Amino acid sequence: MVASGADGVVAEYPVEVGEFVAAGTLLSRLRMESTDLELQEQEALTAARAAELAELQTPRKEDVEEAQARVQALQVTLSNAERRLEELRALSRRGASTQSELRDAEDAFDSAEQNLLAARAAFQRTASGARAEQKLQAQSMLESQQKHVEYLRAEREKRLTKAPFDGFVVEEHTYVGQWLSKGAPVLTLARLDEVEVEVQIDQQYIDQVSAGREVSLRISGSGVSAGDRAVDGVREWTGQVAAVVPRSNWEKGSRSFPVIIRVRNEIDLSTSPPTPALREGMMAEAAFRGVSVKALLVPKDSVVRTSRGAFVFVVNPAEAGKPLSVRQVMVTLGLGTGLRIQVQGESLAAGQQVVTEGAERLRAFQTVTVMAAASGEAAAAGSAEAAPR
CATH class of the missing domain: 1.10.287 (Helix Hairpins)
Known part of the structure; x- marks a missing residue:
């Protein structure tokens, strides 16, 4: 957000939302008639002081x-x-x-x-020429006057709000004729040559993330340049961890820590205004390469979340002459990858079948009929669609 440096009435506001501005571009100008008159008067007095000193010196x-x-x-x-x-x-x-x-x-x-x-x-x-003390007095008076003129010029410059960097105008906060107080917002300027992505990392894994690490991101709607591959409009980007905020959102009951990732943006300068590939407010999915662990994965659709916690329904081993039944197993969730998620639970093992559809309607030990079995790619623990009997 760019703020006004002085009090005054807005006389000029030459920019609009969506416009790209270069650093130093005028964003707003306050009325300054009285400031200009005073500056002209003091500049004339400075010239007179300089002439007096020159006469004494030569x-x-x-x-x-x-x-x-x-x-x-x-x-x-x-x-x-x-x-x-x-x-x-x-x-x-x-x-x-x-x-x-x-x-x-x-x-x-x-x-x-x-x-x-x-x-x-x-x-x-x-x-x-004049005596040394006369020259010194005249020199001091001239320097004092010059400082006063510099002060007036600085005050005049404060009435001109200019872009501090290259960016896009994303929001206007004033208009011509409005009174602005010193520090009041003029507009919001987004710097998009490099964007920051904020992701939340659980405290269980935060020690594996450090500043400077490279991160892969998947961002939809970010365009596809030559040589890039996109799936369903999602493009992959590479960023770098800029900071790991050492404070979680514990007031809101979260134990996740914010991690700031910086990504170099691409801006198409051939359009008017220039078009950035990454825009403020986009959603991004970040992938960190952490320590490899051996984990049990189940389809995300098999997990039932309630106020008491998360659980899955595991199909019990078949017994001759008896219908299939399920048991409810409480699980602790871990990291997710694609359509699968890491789980930990009592008596869970790879190869067991879990219910992926209709699980929210089941009860423990209810008998079921397997409608269709999913492929081994769907989940490491196996999966099945089940209908209660």
Whole structure:
């Protein structure tokens, strides 16, 4: 079952039951106008933050050129002030200038020198960009904004439900215009490239089943491919035990354990939609190869099941001058194979005849007449149709 990743109203629902979808196919879309507007706003703010950081990291060319020109101009001013100061000092030594003129020239030289130092410092700051702490602050603000945009994009993506794997749509759970809560089912998607078959194994035989073992399965209605043989529409498949569930259905009175078998499916891609050979819900008959045992088999039709247990009617040996009679033998049932089933019961032996038809109407020691004997292939213990007398 595929669920919605967010709350919202269904705006698009492009798939239908029976359709095959590839992984990543859009299954539903929620309305997202407000989400898109907020995302656009935050993306624009992110671009502004990035521009601010770039400006701090790389100063503008015109600002650098302006600062450099100011340094050059002040260098000229300093040179002129220095030359004027030297001239006045020479004149002062000859008594051709006043002390006031000399002090003014010295002050002008000192001022030009300080202005040049300040201009050079300003040029260095402009050429190297903003201070390190300013750059770090701008970088942090940009990264925070980028994380917020990533969050909004992830939230937007949650409003798009996509197929997590290749599969078939087997059930719809919503429609266009319906409000969906987060986690609510959108549809049921069946993955049929590999199917799982669950069988129940009695606790008497569960120790003979382990993960990885190969299993033969007979499944009707599963198609016949080239080279395969089918009897009455039943095809044989080969699977592998994936898991043995270590818990029986004891609450329901069962001592059988679930065994999961995985089978590689065949999908006809030439049809539209593709057609799987194995479909969800099919019945399968699994055959495990266990430990060989010597067992007594009787026809399944000879077993009478009641609330007191299972039993068979065994034909007593014929005695001269006396009619045939039957006795009731309680049995414990074992494994079945084809038309026969394993039984254990007191005084049962191979070759004895058991009643296969009409047994449910018999009573112990009732006399019977054998109507027809079955072939030896029908049951190892022998079988017969009997009519009560």
